[in-house]
Amino acid sequence: MTAATLLPYDEVLARFDPVLGLEVHVELNTKTKMFCGCVNEFGGEPNTHVCPTCLGLPGSLPVVNGKGVESAIRIGLALNCQIAEWCRFARKNYFYPDMPKNFQTSQYDEPIAFDGYLDVMLDDGEVFRVGIERAHMEEDTGKSLHVGGATGRIHGAEHSLLDYNRAGVPLIEIVTKPIEGAGERAPEVARAYVTALRELMLALGVSDVRMDQGSMRCDANVSLRPKGQQEFGTRTETKNVNSLRSVERAVRYEMQRQAAVLADGGTIVQETRHFQEADGSTSPGRPKETSEDYRYFPEPDLVPIAPSREWVEELRKTLPEPPWKRRKRIQEEWQLTDEELRDLFNTGAVDLVAATVDAGAPVAEARSWWVQFLTQQANAREVELAELAITPKQVARVIELIAEGKLTNKLARQVVEAVLDGEGGPDEVIEARGLQVVSDDSALLAAVDEALAAQPDVVEKIRGGKVQAAGAIVGAVMKATRGQADAKRVRELVLERCK
Template sequence: MSTVDLVSFDDALATYDPVMGLEVHVELGTRTKMFCGCSTELGAAPNSQVCPTCLGLPGALPVVNATGVESAIKIGLALNCEIAEWCRFARKNYFYPDMPKNFQTSQYDEPIAFNGYLDVQLEDGEVFRVEIERAHMEEDTGKSTHVGGATGRIHGASHSLLDYNRAGIPLIEIVTKPIEGAGRRAPEVARAYVAELRELIRALGVSEARMEQGQMRCDVNLSLRPIGREKFGTRSETKNVNSLRSVERAVRYEIERHAAVLDEGGTIVQETRHFHEDDGTTTSGRVKEEAEDYRYFPEPDLVPVAPSREWVEELRAGLPELPRVRRARLQAEWGLSDKDMQAAVNAGAVDLIEATIAEGAPADQARKWWLGELSRTANETQRELAALPITPAQVARVSALVKEGKLNDKLARQVIDGVLKGEGEPDEVVEKRGLAVVSDEGALTTAVEEAIAANPGVAEKIRGGKVAAAGALVGAVMKATRGQADAARVKELILEKLGV
């Protein structure tokens, strides 16, 4: 199915009701793996952080990572889940090169956390509740690198390389219940949910949840059913989507693709699919297995996990301020309207604004730069705001230079552009580009006198009381100084010279 075969989003929603299920995998930030003592540090040489246990060698026995269990309970509590009094691990059997044991140690019918929910706020302020089916512990797989092909996938590759450093890293998989009732807002709901979940994970301190590094990734399950029907349609599962924008695009594309197949009388295949960042499309992966195909059975080498109620309540009492509560506090501290705060949330700018204020910038200036110039740049380059090559400290320094009178807003924008282009710190960009405000009173006075002499008619209007006409002379001076004069000081000098 190519893009030309798709049904438009509006036409699809006129006939069908989308149902979603989102499965989010989060790599925990533990120092060691889930069932052995191997390091989880990134960047090590391939296959240098492995041992008999995570390689599945005969006779090696796993031991549960206590910090991993604690992190799982924290996540479950923050998601309003019930925490199991007793749960156990299972073996999920499948044969794939990146799984050295030929099974994954996971949880099946007895997860550590279940039956929760997460409220997410949409762009217009509406709150949508996403119900959580479960959050369970498991281990990550290794990494396959396919060499010799044009696409980086196994098809067409001449050979594959395997790195098992990642095999055994602790994962929490968070699975929603079927998300119904979102209608045309389904793509927005999916994005908002993953964004809120990422904020929550970071607030708990259990993972950095950097999607671009694979620390958090989302599998998007989607099906369509004719409007008015209760029975779900056949679902597809788009695997390992690794950005908020891509989650939204994957849902939208699959709605249009499913509708096209169904409108033509076709049948949706239950399969996994790959998402393509370049054009926002998905392509077929493999037929999707059912749970029984994995031949789950209890892990015989691990004892059950039975967190005491006292420990669970101790962890609950120690939970940090959660994202929605924090946003309400910051909104009050910054004096923002609901609309302005929602704009900051939608742009992914809350953390950046807070960090910029912590570096000394006034709240209104921090918000102005992140939601103005920098958001525009992020949109134009199709990047997350936080991925821009500029830090809160650098933005705060630009704000300070404006406050000190060394830059005006126009020059400040050029300084930000220089920082984004890798030209150095703000002060270095000012020096290299010669962007400092002209503060020499003599030079400003000369420029003002020349502007008055060149515009006698405007000068006469100002003398006659039409002060607003001074804007034309200010513009002339700003042009003469290449925008590097302080406009307010220029106006003062003009009025002084004209005796107004």
């Protein structure tokens, strides 16, 4: 595949206005699937979280998960949407092996939530309003694993394996209105929007929003129109852009690619494109000879959903603070720079830091532990930060021990790692491993004297004024105390003894 020609970004903006449309799928974290009683859990042995209904066996029927409807309404309300007084599910008909019934139970012209907006905060603190067209309920499909072809693609595969564990997992699809007027900040707006949506879902507690596991997936529609033109240009849809950074890259790439085509007098083909993580490019999907006709019609196996206004108002009371307001508040309260704020949110540490601060730790230390060391640990262990086996209270305790001089930073990291390994709380680990800083001078002096006696030549050098030679003695003492001594104090004692 030859790389597409790209127009320099400045030139794109000089000639065109970008218009975006973002479709985000969020998997709900309900205990069970949307239309059956199977457990809703990521992974698992293939085809173990299945039953007649989610396998689409003949005769099986769906029953709506009430918790799924509740989450959908809360999401709709948090996106400032209207909540339908009456709406139905619809069947979206198309054939695909990982879709058990060969139709997806979704919503069509009667979404549960519609006509809202989400205010998102850009990197410089400016707030941009993204219009929300609709949020609707649907079910996820199973997964296909193509074996034998290159890079797991269906093309050239010898055979495919199907796993229906994900089939029937509740999804909310959130569709923006056309995002206009973002100009050069279009890629940033796209990222900020998905970021804000992710924060909102976490704050609502309705989804794990793990983009790496596909519990949040973004399709980015991008089109360009010549400056001054009213009507939209032809759009492309880049599918499954699965990290926050990729959203920004994909939008930027498509802007530059489309601009090059248009500048060259070409036309944009309305198509689905795939994002390439490796180089940030997009490539065309399988060309569609005809536009898909999904033959939507109301799902006759389900009854209409008619949420009472009382229930909707009850749910409205459970809404969290809007993401951008929360950001502003936290930035002010904790006195963070824009960059610090971004790191805090991008690592997903904000709630953990807040809880650590609540447990008595200073903001700076709490932030530093979570954003740096613990984020590294989470990456190394391939888990989310929140899934690490340490509580904010335990982190606060470690910070306290450092402040009291009972742990050095180095020891503290060992303690935390042991906690993460499941060896118990910080105090238990210290006790069990005997890791406390040796601060008792009499114990240290014995070790110092022993080291001095073992290296009389070094003692001579120190006495002769070569103070830097003390390092050798300090090293010996640290070794003898298995690193538990405070090196600074050891040095002081060595110099005192050699006076």
